[in-house]
Amino acid sequence: MISTLALHWHRLGGLMPGELDEGELAWLVSPHRHLSLLARRRAVLIVNRVRLFAFLFAVLTPLWSIVDFVVFPFQLWSELALMRFAACVAFACLVVCYRSNGDLFNAYRAIALLFAIPTVFYVASHTLLTFYQLSGISAAIGAGYAFLPFVLLGGLAIFPLTLIETFVVASPILICQAVSGYLRWAAMDWPSFAGAFWLLLLIAGVAGLAGICQLAFMIALVRQAIRDPLTGAFSRNSGMELLDLHFTNAARAHAPFSVAFLDLDRFKNINDEFGHEEGDRALTAMTSQLGHHMRHGDSLVRWGGEEFMLLMPGTSLMQAQVAIERLRAAGFGTRPEGGPITASVGIAERKSDRAREWKELVEIADRRMYRAKENGRDRVICEDQPTALSA
Ligand SMILES: Nc1nc2c(ncn2[C@@H]2O[C@H](COP(=O)(O)OP(=O)(O)OP(=O)(O)O)[C@@H](O)[C@H]2O)c(=O)[nH]1
Numbered sequence: 001m002i003s004t005l006a007l008h009w010h011r012l013g014g015l016m017p018g019e020l021d022e023g024e025l026a027w028l029v030s031p032h033r034h035l036s037l038l039a040r041r042r043a044v045l046i047v048n049r050v051r052l053f054a055f056l057f058a059v060l061t062p063l064w065s066i067v068d069f070v071v072f073p074f075q076l077w078s079e080l081a082l083m084r085f086a087a088c089v090a091f092a093c094l095v096v097c098y099r100s101n102g103d104l105f106n107a108y109r110a111i112a113l114l115f116a117i118p119t120v121f122y123v124a125s126h127t128l129l130t131f132y133q134l135s136g137i138s139a140a141i142g143a144g145y146a147f148l149p150f151v152l153l154g155g156l157a158i159f160p161l162t163l164i165e166t167f168v169v170a171s172p173i174l175i176c177q178a179v180s181g182y183l184r185w186a187a188m189d190w191p192s193f194a195g196a197f198w199l200l201l202l203i204a205g206v207a208g209l210a211g212i213c214q215l216a217f218m219i220a221l222v223r224q225a226i227r228d229p230l231t232g233a234f235s236r237n238s239g240m241e242l243l244d245l246h247f248t249n250a251a252r253a254h255a256p257f258s259v260a261f262l263d264l265d266r267f268k269n270i271n272d273e274f275g276h277e278e279g280d281r282a283l284t285a286m287t288s289q290l291g292h293h294m295r296h297g298d299s300l301v302r303w304g305g306e307e308f309m310l311l312m313p314g315t316s317l318m319q320a321q322v323a324i325e326r327l328r329a330a331g332f333g334t335r336p337e338g339g340p341i342t343a344s345v346g347i348a349e350r351k352s353d354r355a356r357e358w359k360e361l362v363e364i365a366d367r368r369m370y371r372a373k374e375n376g377r378d379r380v381i382c383e384d385q386p387t388a389l390s391a
Pocket residue numbers: 230263264265266267268269271275276277278279280283304305306373377
């Protein structure tokens with residue numbers, strides 16, 4: 001049963017744009033295992049799209065007042081115009097004041113605000129319209145106000161959301177619509193209401209699919225952009241972004257954050273004696289070996305040629321030392337001549353080394369790695385040499 005489901009899931013994956021890896025397919029369902037860099041870029045994109053959507057509504061909402069003015073009695077028009085003005089100001093505030101801080105919850109709040117403004121407008125305008133007996137063209141324009149939930153659900157298509165996120169955002173709108181139908185608030189008979197509700201469900205489904213396709217594209221693009229093509233480790237640029245992210249989070253939470261600078265020993269000899277291709281193979285084997293043994297949540301960055309950086313959020317200096325010794329015990333792979341590949345490692349930790357920014361942390365780890373080289377290679381150094389006291 002499970003294997004059949006997995007097979008179908010895999011086939012569905014074949015339809016997805018960007019050829020997602022098998023492990024990434026679950027990322028379309030829920031965001032909880034997304035890489036922090038993907039989460040950060042998605043959060044920025046979502047907030048930008050919220051602002052774009054809000055801008056469009058800020059322009060269109062007052063413009064529609066012209067149509068209202070032509071078809072509605074003055075009293076109704078003026079009350080609706082006041083509501084439109086309030087909605088326009090709220091949308092404009094969202095465009096001007098809301099900025100992404102790279103946090104996903106900040107992005108969710110932006111979507112909630114974007115949807116809250118038309119929802120309040122919808123409830124208020126709908127209630128107001130029930131006090132008026134409209135006929136002819138004014139009744140037709142009045143009925144148009146009931147289409148707002150359709151517009152909102154259709155608008156979901158512009159966000160790269162997971163299945164669960166789409167469900168969470170769409171559910172309140174669908175539930176409200178169902179309740180309003182049950183209580184007969186909608187000015188239409190049951191069959192028409194059921195037809196309209198079915199259409200709303202379809203729009204939610206199509207918008208959800210569009211959102212998932214966008215997310216699949218985004219995952220593939222982000223993966224290509226953040227990985228080093230040879231080893232699959234994070235590239236230096238994305239490594240710097242990760243360092244910044246982890247350092248900021250750790251500082252905010254007063255949590256430890258360790259980095260280990262690893263430089264492979266006598267790597268030049270492999271290239272010189274066995275050729276560049278053997279060197280490449282050793283680098284790839286070493287990365288995959290590390291990938292198997294490092295902790296979930298840690299990140300391996302290829303900092304330069306045969307230099308790597310292991311980022312360990314929430315890890316103290318002592319814990320980092322234990323982790324590195326475990327990796328060394330598992331080994332970094334085998335040299336072409338048969339000996340083990342070894343590395344010189346320098347470790348630094350945000351709190352115990354009193355680093356004020358991530359660059360300082362990297363400098364300390366780098367300095368210790370050089371001392372490990374000077375002291376004979378194939379070793380780990382986690383502290384600075386005590387400075388000699390001058391007489
Ligand atoms: N095959 C291959 N070699 C690389 C790559 N990037 C860097 N290198 C090589 O890695 C070697 C690094 O040499 P060195 O900096 O002298 O260091 P080392 O030989 O490891 O010596 P120590 O660090 O002092 O132990 C150079 O020969 C680079 O050409 C790569 O992507 N593939």
